[in-house]
Amino acid sequence: MDRHVLHENCAALRAEVGALTANWRAAGRYAPRSDAWLRSFDLGFSRELAARGLIGMTWPKEFGGGERSNVERLAVTEELLRAGAPVAAHWIGDRQIGPAILRHGSRELREEILPRIASVDAVFCLGMSEPEAGSDLAAVRTAATAVDGGWRLTGHKIWTSHAHHATHAYVLARTERAERKHQGLSEFVVDMNVEGVSVTPIVDLAGEHHFNEVRFDEVFIPAHRLIGRLGNGWRQVVEQLSFERGGAERVLSSYPVLAQLISYVTEHAGSELHTLVGSLVARLAVLRRLCREVAQALDDGQAPVRQAAVLKYLGNAFERDVIEALRHTELGREPSSESAFGQALLASPGFGLRGGSAEVLLSIIAKQEARA
Template sequence: MIFSPTSLSAAEDALRHEVRAWLAKTLPTDFRPGLGLGGRHDPEFSRALAAQGWVGMSIPEEYGGAGATTVERFVVVEELLAAGAPITAHWIAERQTAPALLRFGTEEQRRWFLPRIAAGECFFSLGMSEPDAGSDLASVKTTAVREDDGWRVSGTKVWTTNAHLNHFFVVLCRTSTADDRHAGLSQLIVDLSSPGVSVSPIPLIDGELHVNEVVLDDVYVPDDRVLGDIGQGWTQVTAELAHERSGPDRYCSVIGLLHSYLAEIGVPDDRSAAAFGRIAARLWSIRQLSLAVARSLDEGEAPATEAALVKDVGTIFEQQTVETIREIAALEIDPEGSMLQQLLAECVMNAPSWTLRGGTTEILRGIAAKALTRGGAR
């Protein structure tokens, strides 16, 4: 397994302090933090962040990015998530789409999309999950049929975050039939404003409307919007998920809750001190695993199994932390109460989804088990 111990260099640590100082100056004093990926969709903030060179950091300078390392991006993202910054406008484009374009895209695609992503002007969603597929992406039924100089796409995608606000999404679809469920899958870049695309919100338990059902009805996609090679969608998605599953977003959803608890209640007794000690120890351990994956990505590895394990332990940690805080705080859960009560209410309502998004716990453990059994993990 690629989980070699590592730490931040002096330059990486200096970057952390620079980002922290900028956020303290930029975010309003009465700012209500988002919980990890629960931050607001704020294009203005994304553009301001991009002006600092902190969006699309891993994009090479020739495509408008900073040419930074995966670990440098890790440092910036961790600070943004810890502060609860409104990052969701640029998040998917920066985290997943840009690396996918760099690895699998054509030169024309890179020249068109990457500078816009790095400037905080082009936002992406993911088109993976389907009503009857869930985390089993090999079961997708959305189809793309060849037509002269393009494709006609039909199907339904669900849990598509911010599809009602973003510009494009990368759709995993079936371009041919094969006995092997993983064969015949491809990825197409679909303009969310295209004729035949309809977006409907899926109300969540807390009333939020940031996830959607997206129906594609005979949507035309030109050949120059095929991402990578036809029939290689499964391989490409697997590589892409290493970026999605292993980052700080898999353990930072509860940081705002922890900060709020300490600000309002502190550590008044031995019971609270013991609980926070356990939380801190687990948080630091998971962070080290996540940082190790970031280092391996910089070294050209594709640690899909390791990423799956980070996501598994990270999101379970988040859920268990919410229950611990709920128990020791002994507060009424009130969405209209103090900041702590509001964040606790938001966590209680959203925590069940944390082990679902990015692949369920069962799917992730299956990936790890198969790799370990065949000796595929290092």
């Protein structure tokens, strides 16, 4: 696409999203919050985005998509995150499950699932983490056993955001016992409303419920719900995590706090925070450039594993520093769970865990550099 045309398209998309979120806020239909992409769930808002063609933007039209670029999609996601909009209903399906199915799923699976994600008829949760596994994604015990017509799934997942709302789950399961734990893993799409699936809420310290435990007890999965090749799950999930780690949500989850900081130093001339906030804004500019480079790599058909890991590692540190900076103002002295600062503070322990800990990310970066 011509660079000038791309710039104009992105500007138009930003304006459209800005007007939509402003109208919703003015009507009292949502209040901006930190960590909105994970914690703020509103099917109505997501479906309005879908009606405007703003979900599944990069997918082929035959599968319900808009055939736009990942750079254009980045413009939309940045504006949604800056507005603290309630996007959790579609975020996981649009961000990573759809692209994973598009890359690796059978045509039957693409035709079945992708249009439903794009219209928000399908809401996905992620069945990755397991009890006692920590950040070791390969320590999967959940197992799928081959049976006539498909698979039987038994196991236990944890920290599964919005499983109580989800119509479908992405599940990483062991389909073969192998010498190395990274081998013998496969990816599946599982219906959440079938017999054998149970969801137990996990309420956090703020009294919010978005985490869950999910148990699968001999759950039947039709054969075509396998994503990609049997036993190739580890290679596929590492690629998929580049979609998860390389997005603007690794940089802008605490944007409402940064906006407050900027307003504060603007109103308090000569504040000692001017230099600190200036450095944060400069870091944000660099991180946004990294987001764009990841998006451009995706448009080029690459799986930018290392770039996404770098972005998440640096983005986690940036977001923690934004929150810490607000502590130096009266805005941060008495945080409440209703304030942008309080919401970001409560969410911050998860910044360095979800999508991979710092140690995991540094290992990925080092290995990728060694191969280069």
